[in-house]
Amino acid sequence: MGVDIRVVDGNVADSDAWYRGLHHGFTLPPAFTEEELALRRARIDLRRAWGAFDQDRCVATYRSFDQRLTVPGGRDVAANAITAVTVSATHRRRGLLTRMITSDLAEAKERGDTVATLVAAEYPIYGRYGFGPATSTTAWEVDRLRAGLDRRAPVPDPAEGGSIEFLDGAEVRKLGPELYERFRPGCPGAIDRPALWWDRATGEVRMTPSWTEPFHALHRDADGIPQGMVTFRADTRWTNGMPDETATVASLFAVTPAAERALWHFLLSVDWVTRVKADHRAPDDLLPDLLPDPRAAAVTDQADFLWLRPLDIPAMLTARGYPAEGELVLRVDDPLGLTAGSYLLTASPQGADCVPTSRPADLTLGTGALATLYLGERSAGRLARLGRLTEERPGAAARADLLFHTPRRPWLPDIF
Numbered sequence: 001m002g003v004d005i006r007v008v009d010g011n012v013a014d015s016d017a018w019y020r021g022l023h024h025g026f027t028l029p030p031a032f033t034e035e036e037l038a039l040r041r042a043r044i045d046l047r048r049a050w051g052a053f054d055q056d057r058c059v060a061t062y063r064s065f066d067q068r069l070t071v072p073g074g075r076d077v078a079a080n081a082i083t084a085v086t087v088s089a090t091h092r093r094r095g096l097l098t099r100m101i102t103s104d105l106a107e108a109k110e111r112g113d114t115v116a117t118l119v120a121a122e123y124p125i126y127g128r129y130g131f132g133p134a135t136s137t138t139a140w141e142v143d144r145l146r147a148g149l150d151r152r153a154p155v156p157d158p159a160e161g162g163s164i165e166f167l168d169g170a171e172v173r174k175l176g177p178e179l180y181e182r183f184r185p186g187c188p189g190a191i192d193r194p195a196l197w198w199d200r201a202t203g204e205v206r207m208t209p210s211w212t213e214p215f216h217a218l219h220r221d222a223d224g225i226p227q228g229m230v231t232f233r234a235d236t237r238w239t240n241g242m243p244d245e246t247a248t249v250a251s252l253f254a255v256t257p258a259a260e261r262a263l264w265h266f267l268l269s270v271d272w273v274t275r276v277k278a279d280h281r282a283p284d285d286l287l288p289d290l291l292p293d294p295r296a297a298a299v300t301d302q303a304d305f306l307w308l309r310p311l312d313i314p315a316m317l318t319a320r321g322y323p324a325e326g327e328l329v330l331r332v333d334d335p336l337g338l339t340a341g342s343y344l345l346t347a348s349p350q351g352a353d354c355v356p357t358s359r360p361a362d363l364t365l366g367t368g369a370l371a372t373l374y375l376g377e378r379s380a381g382r383l384a385r386l387g388r389l390t391e392e393r394p395g396a397a398a399r400a401d402l403l404f405h406t407p408r409r410p411w412l413p414d415i416f
């Protein structure tokens, strides 16, 4: 018998088999309790979850869902977010992923989504489907004792004003979503956090038995308005009779730079903590420069993170902001043929227009290189030097860099 690929939503046996297949594919223990499966049925939208079934066994999984992605300038676009991609070791390299992803991308384009997004487990998988790396991620480890902060100084700095208070999970669910929605437009690469995100971050919904309650701290400015939040966990290590704890940041975001600085200083002022670890930070995070001794912060990991795939190039290019005025004709190659063509971009700080054109191209690039350029992850000049973008007219890459310049690198604070 062949393998049958079908949507799993609405069928309890299929969706339970799908979760077992998913864990198999991610080399996690495939056993679920009935309670865990029921929780997933109640809270996770499987309307766009596909499974490949070999008799009753689910041998490949794939899911997509609606997401909002912030782009430079502060608007957001409709994204088809892809997750839970696995093929069982018994059925790999037979085209199962290719079948599921090509039909999902075609449906997403048909539906009117602007881009598709995912976090790639391995670099070589998704380029063939027209994706390119669009943000980077950095992990830090800070040696608090070497950081040079004055241990007696109050936090926040009284000269800047404001206050920091601990919150419990219920308070985070109340204050967090509004605060995050004020932060998100200023962070190209950030995505929306639906209610389930907050429920999981605060333990209201526990999908994994190993979940432990974190600490949440809120920064308010001098007027009492929430401007930033940090969530972290601490271990309880002692070495040679001395406290030697590691605080691990789960999330730290702020609307104002003053709040961001105050939250880092707060974390680094917690007595007993000698080390702060933070994953999934922006490549141009305020660390390490906000420390008196920046060498106290070491990069422990650095990699590509969000991958993006154009689905509607005019919608994508008109949604973002441009700091300069100019025209550019982009010829885009697309390995799946979904967006291939030439596009005339007319951009200015007041807004942009983008239409298909028959004019000769200034630049030729693939959808993957466009993804890398779009949020400000890499410059056109760098992509040209890498051979991933061709300048059809001299000076066109420099012109693109004036238009596509962003003051900060894009950052995806979350994993999905």
Ligand SMILES: CC(=O)SCCNC(=O)CCNC(=O)[C@H](O)C(C)(C)COP(=O)(O)OP(=O)(O)OC[C@H]1O[C@@H](n2cnc3c(N)ncnc32)[C@H](O)[C@@H]1OP(=O)(O)O
Pocket (backbone or CB within 6 Å): 025, 026, 082, 083, 084, 085, 086, 087, 088, 091, 092, 093, 094, 095, 096, 097, 098, 099, 118, 119, 120, 121, 122, 124, 125
């Ligand atoms: C968004 C996310 O969920 S990321 C998570 C991705 N999942 C994982 O990493 C879990 C472990 N890996 C897997 O389950 C599988 O290897 C998958 C899902 C990545 C790919 O499954 P496959 O059975 O290889 O899919 P399929 O047969 O359709 O092949 C896709 C193509 O990608 C290639 N490919 C797949 N995985 C890799 C890889 N890790 N490195 C290089 N090439 C790869 C295949 O060779 C194939 O190329 P071809 O079309 O030129 O022959």
